[in-house]
Amino acid sequence: METPHVLIFPCPAQGHVNTMLKLAELLLIQNLHITFLNTEYIHNRLISLNIDDVKSISQCYPKLQFKTISDFQNKEKHPGFGENIVDVISSINMYGKPSLRDIIVSEKISCIILDGGFGDLATDLAAEFGIQLIHFRTVAASTVWIYFCMPKLLDCNEIPIRGDEDMDRIIRNVPGMENIIRCRDLPRFGTSNKMDHIILDKVLQLTQASLKGNAVILNTFEDLESPILSQIRLHFPKLYTIGPLHHHLNTMKKTTSSSFNSNFFKVDRTCMTWLESQPLKSVVYVSFGSTTTMTREEILEFWHGLLNSKKAFLWVIRPNMVQEKRLIKELEEGTSKEKGLIVEWAPQEEVLSHKAIGAFLTHSGWNSTLESVVCGVPMICWPYFSDQPLNSRFVSEVWKLGLDMKDVCDRNVVENMVNDIMVNKKEEFSKSATKMADLASKSVNPDGSSYNNLQDLIQYIRSTSP
Numbered sequence: 001m002e003t004p005h006v007l008i009f010p011c012p013a014q015g016h017v018n019t020m021l022k023l024a025e026l027l028l029i030q031n032l033h034i035t036f037l038n039t040e041y042i043h044n045r046l047i048s049l050n051i052d053d054v055k056s057i058s059q060c061y062p063k064l065q066f067k068t069i070s071d072f073q074n075k076e077k078h079p080g081f082g083e084n085i086v087d088v089i090s091s092i093n094m095y096g097k098p099s100l101r102d103i104i105v106s107e108k109i110s111c112i113i114l115d116g117g118f119g120d121l122a123t124d125l126a127a128e129f130g131i132q133l134i135h136f137r138t139v140a141a142s143t144v145w146i147y148f149c150m151p152k153l154l155d156c157n158e159i160p161i162r163g164d165e166d167m168d169r170i171i172r173n174v175p176g177m178e179n180i181i182r183c184r185d186l187p188r189f190g191t192s193n194k195m196d197h198i199i200l201d202k203v204l205q206l207t208q209a210s211l212k213g214n215a216v217i218l219n220t221f222e223d224l225e226s227p228i229l230s231q232i233r234l235h236f237p238k239l240y241t242i243g244p245l246h247h248h249l250n251t252m253k254k255t256t257s258s259s260f261n262s263n264f265f266k267v268d269r270t271c272m273t274w275l276e277s278q279p280l281k282s283v284v285y286v287s288f289g290s291t292t293t294m295t296r297e298e299i300l301e302f303w304h305g306l307l308n309s310k311k312a313f314l315w316v317i318r319p320n321m322v323q324e325k326r327l328i329k330e331l332e333e334g335t336s337k338e339k340g341l342i343v344e345w346a347p348q349e350e351v352l353s354h355k356a357i358g359a360f361l362t363h364s365g366w367n368s369t370l371e372s373v374v375c376g377v378p379m380i381c382w383p384y385f386s387d388q389p390l391n392s393r394f395v396s397e398v399w400k401l402g403l404d405m406k407d408v409c410d411r412n413v414v415e416n417m418v419n420d421i422m423v424n425k426k427e428e429f430s431k432s433a434t435k436m437a438d439l440a441s442k443s444v445n446p447d448g449s450s451y452n453n454l455q456d457l458i459q460y461i462r463s464t465s466p
């Protein structure tokens with residue numbers, strides 16, 4: 001039997017490329033052959049910012065190759081990556097199949113691991129060539145499950161949401177989540193609170209596409225989402241939960257931080273030196289992920305709240321996060337070096353595992369959530385869009401790992417929540433965060449659920465490859 005050749009294709013967004021590269025490395029360690037496909041735009045960005053890492057991973061794994069595909073965007077006015085990712089994905093779906101077909105043929109691909117965000121992109125191709133198609137959903141199991149239940153929610157008139165006054169209504173028809181979520185916790189798109197019909201159609205298409213694949217991979221672990229996973233398994237029998245992927249990889253490689261960086265922004269490592277000078281669990285790490293944008297007013301509310309809390313903070317403000325570039329300078333000038341540091345992009349996994357970090361003020365992206373869980377760092381959640389409002393609800397109400405600040409942006413609330421997490425309720429949050437971190441570690445160690453599921457997945461890929 002030949003070594004299986006797996007094509008891995010992430011959606012062109014930071015959280016997706018990061019995670020799927022980790023999956024690629026886990027499969028490479030097990031000696032599979034990998035072609036990692038990126039859009040040209042993303043590949044060029046990775047190369048320009050992480051050239052040494054790209055060289056080192058390529059040297060380390062001779063069975064890895066990178067390939068690119070067009071995203072069919074105007075090169076001069078490229079939208080980059082962000083909220084418009086849905087449009088970029090639509091273009092790839094519309095025009096990308098011939099290129100994908102060429103790669104499958106020329107590289108003799110035996111299995112495709114496709115980002116679930118691409119929906120049906122490879123369904124026909126996999127059938128035509130008789131190869132396995134596995135969908136990798138980069139979001140939590142709870143999000144996959146909510147998407148699955150959307151038709152039922154529509155039938156029962158639970159959605160669409162009827163307006164701002166409707167936001168606290170409890171959603172009742174999601175098995176396994178009864179009495180947990182309100183309208184305001186449902187996934188959102190764009191700036192509107194409502195989930196419009198176009199988006200709803202897309203979400204339904206993704207679910208249908210995953211059902212047509214041979215298997216589904218989720219970046220989660222059994223102890224974190226077991227009630228939801230047992231619901232999903234009724235519909236997706238071949239479901240592999242192998243996360244937290246970054247932790248799985250680090251554990252397998254016996255390192256504490258990832259060897260390969262896939263940053264879309266230039267990492268500022270000065271924050272690591274700064275953290276060394278801070279006392280144990282004294283710093284709030286603040287980061288709103290790779291796509292969140294904020295208004296001047298919102299940034300200022302957070303800044304005042306953090307200053308008023310009297311806790312030191314390390315804050316990631318990406319250059320494309322605020323329109324007014326001068327604002328970042330203003331904040332830097334108004335913050336003493338002892339109290340706060342602002343950087344454009346941090347080595348987040350390393351930051352979260354630093355002993356000086358006491359809390360994470362986060363947008364609740366799924367990767368950030370898992371990274372915080374693994375390090376046992378309690379969270380204050382300020383979700384922005386997409387799956388984030390649901391993640392933050394689980395963090396606060398189900399796992400009791402932090403507080404949910406959604407739909408509020410007020411300096412007093414920021415100050416109070418920081419003090420609750422760092423001082424008043426420190427013991428209770430630390431206890432539950434440490435307990436969950438232990439379960440995450442257990443899952444990726446030999447005989448843990450994610451460890452075993454990864455071995456099963458590899459066995460499945462090997463046994464179904466021609």
Ligand code: UDX
Pocket residue numbers: 013014015016018138139263287288289290291292316344345346347348349364365366367368369371385386387388
């Ligand atoms: C969004 C979604 O909300 C997420 O749930 C989905 O799966 C992917 O798209 P994003 O805004 O990118 O994600 O957030 P997140 O999923 O948290 O991923 C951000 C990644 O960037 C994390 O892996 C984080 O470690 C990394 N990061 C962030 C850095 O390395 N440095 C930083 O300064 C900030």
